[in-house]
Amino acid sequence: MNTLRIIAIGTLAALLAACQTATYTPRPIQPQTQGIEGQWTDPNGIISSFINGRFETRTTDTNSLLAEGTYRYVSDRMVEIELTSLLRQTNSRVNCAMASPSQLNCTSSTGSQFTLVRRI
Template sequence: MKRFSLIASLGAMSVVLAACQTGGPAGGGVPVVNRTPAGIEGSWIDANGITSSFNGGVFETRTTDTNEKLAEGSYRYQSPQLVEIDMRSLVRGTVSRVNCALVSPSQLNCTSSTGAHFSLNRRA
């Protein structure tokens, strides 16, 4: 009788363990997706309708209507909220540095090396 109880207990335990391994994530097996953008990666727009894109260290600005490239350059994070952009204006033929602070997931406040201030808002 002891042997039967031991076998029954082991059998029940293996069913429980198998259920734990194949049960998947809680909540019906639907994975949770974080939709909050990380850092400044993606597309942004300023008050004049100029779009800026940040992708893997490459920075570009373009007109919204004709998609003409206005500036290009690179960027690097100084901290999770501070970004330094080195850019070359294709229109003016100048090179400048811009420092930006990510003040919220959807707003980037920037100051150019000449002291000009502007904000960018994340495009949906």
Template sequence: MKHTKLLALAALPLFLAACQSVSYGPSSGGFNPPPQQAGVEGQWTDPNGIISSFYGGRFETRTTDGTNSLLAKGNYTQINPSLVEIEMTSLVRNTTSRVNCALATPDQLNCTSSTGSQFSLRRKTV
């Protein structure tokens, strides 16, 4: 009986250590918060709710009125970690313009067009 208690007490730290090494990630089915996106990749909204998407060097702006109509498209280049340059064509005005955007915070882009107009975009949360 003494040996059984001694063996149980000796095994207890191993059991507790095994419990602590359990991870809560996608493979375990536990909670895994989404990673913070780097740069401008993802979706952004303007104050009017228009959605701009940045994926793999491609840029699009679409309406949110249910039609999901394409308003502008183009390409973007990440100049450095906090600066992006967009070359876009407005399908509404049939014009091409260049826009420079600075990543003010991980969730806010401050942009200036080649004509001098300024606007801000906020990262769309999922």
């Protein structure tokens, strides 16, 4: 009986020691992105912002407004942008498809294609 009790206590002690030596390493928290909302940049460094249905592009050096307009979801991965270029005083439409949470592939109504990358 004493041997059985010693084995049980020893096993319990080993289990408790194993629990105490285990370490918890938290994963870094990744920001959750929701759809197209936020800031995006093109290869020229122009920043495009999508905020609550409003769209605008600005320069990185002077923060000058280049274009503004609205956007709407056509589907969960496709967005249509109606914009006015303040430089050219023209209106145009751009369709953008979310290739990934961090990349938009866009095509203007004139057929020009470009890519936007989410800013972190």
